[in-house]
Amino acid sequence: MKISLNWLKDYIAIDKSPEEISALLTQTGLEVEGVEEVESVKGGLKGLVIGEVLTCEKHPNADKLSVTTVDIGTGEPSPIVCGAPNVAAGQKVVVATVGATLYPSEGEAFTIKKAKIRGEASQGMICAEDEIGLGKSHDGILVLDTDMPNGTPAAEYFNLTSDFVFEIGLTPNRADGASHFGTARDLKAVLGIETTLPSVEDFKVDNTDKTIKVTVENTEACPRYTSISISDVTVTDSPEWLQTRLKAIGINPTNNVVDVTNYVLHSLGQPMHAFDADVAGNYVIVKNLPEGTKFTTLDEKERKLAATDLMICNEQEAMCIGGVFGGIKSGVTEKTKHVFLEVAYFSPDSIRKSAQQHQLKTDASFRYERGTDPNMTVYALKYAAMLIKQIAGGQISSEIDDIYPNPIGNFEVPVIYKHIDRLIGKAIGKERIHEILNGLDITIEKENEEGFTAIVPPYRVDVQREADVIEEVLRIYGYNNIALEDHLSSTFLSAFPKKDNDSLQLEVSRVLAGSGYNEIITNSLTKKQYAAETECINESEDVDILNSLSEDLNVMRQTLVFHGLEVISRNVKRKQTDLKLYEFGKTYHLIDGKYKERERLAIFLTGSTNSEHWQNKGRAVAYHDLAQTISQLLNKFGIAQYDSTEIKDDIFSYGLEISVRKKPLVRLGKISKKAGSLADVSQPVFYADIDWAFLRKIYPLNPEFEPLSKFPEVKRDLSLVIDKKTNFEDIRKVTFKLERQLITRMNVFDVYEGDKIEEGKKAYAMSFYLQDQEKTLTDKVIDKTMTRLMKGFERELGAIIRK
Template sequence: MRVPVSWLLEHVDVSDLDEEITAEQLADAFVRIGLEVEEVQPLGDITGPLVVGRVAEIEELTGFKKPIRYCQVETGDEVRGIVCGATNFVEGDLVPVALPGAVLPGGFAISARKTYGRVSEGMICSARELGLGEDHSGILVLESGVADPGDDAREFLGLDDTVIELAPTADRGYCFSVRGLARELACALEVPYGDPAVLDVPAAEGDAWPLTIEDPEGCRRFVFRRVTGVDPTAPTPWFIRRRLMLAGIRSISLAVDVTNYVMLEMGQPLHAFDAEKLTGDLTVRRAKAGEKLTTLDDVQRELDPDDIVICDETGPISLAGVMGGATTEIGEKTTDVLLEAANWHPPSIARMVRRHKLPSEASRRFERGVDPALPPAALERAARLLRQYGEGSIHPGRTDVGVPELPEPVTMPIDLPDRVAGVRYQRGVTARRLGQIGCRVEVGTTDDGTTIVTVVPPTWRSDLHQPADLVEEVLRLEGYDTIPSELPPAPPGRGLTEVQRRRRTVSRALAEAGYVEVLPFPFVSPATWDAFGLDGEDVRRDTVGLLNPLDAERDRLTTTLLPGLLDALARNVSRGQRDLALYHIGQVVLPRSEQVPVPELGVSRRPSDAEVATLLAALPQQPLHVAVVLAGHRERPGWWGPGREANWADAVQAARLAADAYGVELNVVTGDLPPWHPGRCAELRVGDWPVGHAGELHPKVVEALGLPKRTCAMELDLDALPLRERRPAPAISPYPPVLLDVALVVDREVPAAEVAAALRAGAGDLLEDVQLFDVYTGEQIGEGKRSLAYSLRMRAPDRTLTVAEATAARDAAVAAATERCGATLRG
């Protein structure tokens, strides 16, 4: 929210302060009461002669690629020739002129110079060149009759002003207006405040236009005011245009500018309809499937049944609270203006903005909540401006449908702010501060003698619901700097929990192995499951929905980490990365089979054990998973060799690495689970219990998601791994090992992991390690067979192992593999 200091001070009386207040002091006051100030921008960064000029003559120069004009401009006692490329002014217009010797914002020096075959003795300036805004589409044309050629333009343009840019938090929607910011400033400085919404609103004499609200949840209140006979050629007054420019809003026409001006001043967005383009009575309702609306940006939008629309007899004419429709737009010949001010359901507006990707100044305010009592005053203000500057006549009728929702009273002990802050405030501070923000405060006493305050929040403070909210208001207005910063003594710690230690250990192990941790988007679209090839009964499709999603297309909490990780992989590939190994450790959300109602717990006391148990039972299961994705080279090529592409075995090894980091051994068996390739998918088990999958993704999934060929992935349920409360250090034998190799012929369907497990079981405690180092298939082995070669490392912990002992252990291992897997020793 950008606001000039001069506008704020119209509603804040600082005359009683001891010294003149500066813009920096105003910014400090905002920060002191909890508002973030992003920038303080003085406008007077112009030196040298800047005057008002009158365009006396315009000569159109030809032969150039763009329009060029040579203008004779009266700047007082002399006429200067100035070359200009803008075409939005005519002879007789008043314009700001920077004469030679002037220096504009950004250090842009003006001098007489020859250009386009003419000598230009100055520059006719746009709003951006003067630092008044970002509009550079044309020259800044001034109102006629308000100044004479040669007058100093600084005072007329208000270049001695300063713009303060603030970033109010989402819960302070009332601060997106001069009205709200001036009230906050008055509280911070403890000076009188004048509310621009305090107007004498006359009683209505009938309706301004017939209206029906079919969706009272989406539209709480709707008010119309009609102004007829408006002069469509009437210019917007300079003070309105200037303030709109400084706020970053482009001037369009008087009717549109007035609605934007009142929105900035009071915080109530307005919309103006051309009444002559309306057909029949108006209705507020939800859109119907298949309906379309062309908005003011000339884009035809297909409406969603969740959209709130304003309709006449022809159908939707406005996307409520977001943008009006093109069919009822204020045009160059509009004389009959129907002004609208409404109060919309904030979550509905937020969903519409995200669904249509159509943010606007109006929707920013409706999303955060607008004062429901404000529409009549805002419309009265706008109607009077149109009457004053557009020579219109205010229709005596007013349509006012709906009843504003009034805040509920809140009761709390009067000393609660003192107890929360640990500070003894002066007597009466609580009631005074709450009264400053607009609350009605009544002080009373309970039966046990406790002094309490009953507070009725103002209509513009929809964020005040409970005593904690009121405490925050008192504390911030008194100043957070008055609260002592004393840290309580820290109790002796017990270190990390086993779950925390496991997460850090696994993360460190993957990072040390070359994987890069990412934090992907945790929400997923239902269409993702189609791309993954999941059937309709797959439990991963059963997801938890969000009431107010950040992205309307991704409105579900994910049941697997792979969608977010694969999105991150695709994004990196699209930006030129080819060799990727990413990982993420996070929670997935698994809904319970039976939904338990979520209890509403207050903050006045600690919940009971039963309430906590009910709350936990209502929450979905949220196990901790780890997942990795790989693409490109796992070992990069170079002068040392050709490198190696990542494959399914790397994904399996990542799972082993994560489990080994916490002392858990995984059993790897053949698996078949989308989105993995059925022939290159491994199921990961602890004992006989499946805890994850790894392997190469299915080619159709890779194509649907735009991933590199043969992308691999792994996902492991960390919560399903057993916790090792005591992990003894490994015993290292000081005696030499005996290395033996065996080659076994097995059926091709027998997993290599099963053969390794059989060897390990048969060899007993003397077998320290077994590694598969070769796989061979060919005519010598036989059809449907393969040869698996294993390296066995034998070692005894207390003696040097003899060859006979090692050979006996090897023979026992081969015998076990023969019995369990049908293996035969290859000759």
């Protein structure tokens, strides 16, 4: 929303600077986002003065030029070469001095410089009106009739004034501030300066020759409808003062009648609409039309109406979407002779629905959908009618028709004094509270020691609760006037973050489910045989069931692996061989005579990676498919640094144990044939056992993020021939032992075992990625790093580097 300072001064006599006004408005909640100086003539005629032509002679070297001397008030005449045919000695003229920039009515701006024109010195320019942006005439120089002294700024002669325009970020709750008068009301409350409205005491009806009957069928959507007729108007361009006002806030003038409606809208915050009265006819009806009715708006678009759209209609057809946008047939043009002027109060809900339905956001709908002042309609109508009559001529040719069957009352809000002190955080005194509320047009009734009833005018649409009244008091009193205490304490709207076990489990479940895993839930009771026949499970830790129902359910489980394998066995026997499963569960142990529970997460992978079809035959799952899932979970928990060692027990054929902070976190690998046979599973199964309680414990509440490097990453490939017993983890450890700063990641993209290399050996083709966070890597640094890695692989792993 834009507010003009010159326009604002029509409603409040304020002499503060634009900067001071900006601060005051921002303090009251009308946040000023910017202030722009607006000049009525571009450049403001800076550097232009009134001068007097002392002498004027023909140019010796040009027939159409004159050589003049001009007194511009500097004490010494200035020589100026002039090409105007009407220049003569004794004239008062407008002179652009050296250094002045001129903004002509047409063409580019230019700056006056000292020059020699056909051999004669020229130090300035005698101006025509089009050359300084005051008009379009170029018949000759401007000759002034004035006694002003030479050297007087031309801006003073032409009575040019600049304006300052405030860009206000209007929040949805401040509908009362959506106008110049509304802004003035806030300044009134802060400064204690009274506001004034233009007088409408001279309003009078000239005749009733153009009375138009009005009926409002939907009084819920249109509680108040006020109208009048004005006849014999002359529709033309608006006077300069009105165009200047509208242009200052970014509105292009249309014609004198439409411009008045826009002017009153931005003056008072009251939208209005002017119809061609000959189109309106003798009867105007405010009603809803059937769903799907076609209507062409001012932008020449045909729209299908909704049944909820409130329409302003004549006897035959619709003329306007009420409060939103006019129709193409009923608008005021230069051919209009009679005007039907409408000022209404529409229901915000109704306007909001129509504006959204047709994607139309106008100055009128912006205000109506937030709520306007139902008590402003008659005053605004009189004011607009008087302005139209003043600048477009004509006569007021009907009485004011004000349809208002159910008047909207004030809001009555009970307020307790101690609540004001508590919410503000400071006792500001009853007298100051009363002063502020009176300044906001909120009166006080039924006052006692404890509180009072605030009578809030309906234009303050967002002040309907006790907290709203207190907020009004605080914003005018000033947030900056509430001092901070020595011992500051705060109440937080949101709690400090804390670990929520259920939320973390849900997050992990989402990650696994997103990768195609299904959750299983199995019994905590199992058979004693599993621990008895497995070396890595300590049978002495079994928690026996004293009254077991069967031998299959006679002990509490020490691991989740066998129940998961039982689920796989049951599914495989039913031809469901491709399985991705996970389970959150507890294991139970008897250690040193004490019973202990441990929380685990088990993940199982078996069968093929995907169902077989004609485009993809599928492949059997491998260890690295499970390792990728584990890597995804570790990344989710922000775990980047860990150690790994090879597993050696009878549950796994092979695998790795991942440790964090020197404590085991994950065990993953391929299930051994022995463990599989115990659960009657013959196909390969890959299994991961995760210490869920430990993983939750190390989860960071406030993870640290590193910015992405702006320097490029470099990739270098190596081919290593290594012993078959050497695995990727061994290479990774050596790599980061030798270089922790520049190596960001590494990858194996090919593995070869065959007769082309020595027996007992394998070949890894690997990629190493290098990046410096502070500078671009040079070939010298890269080569030095890779040489160090190759020597380390040869020394510590016995690797052969294939060149």
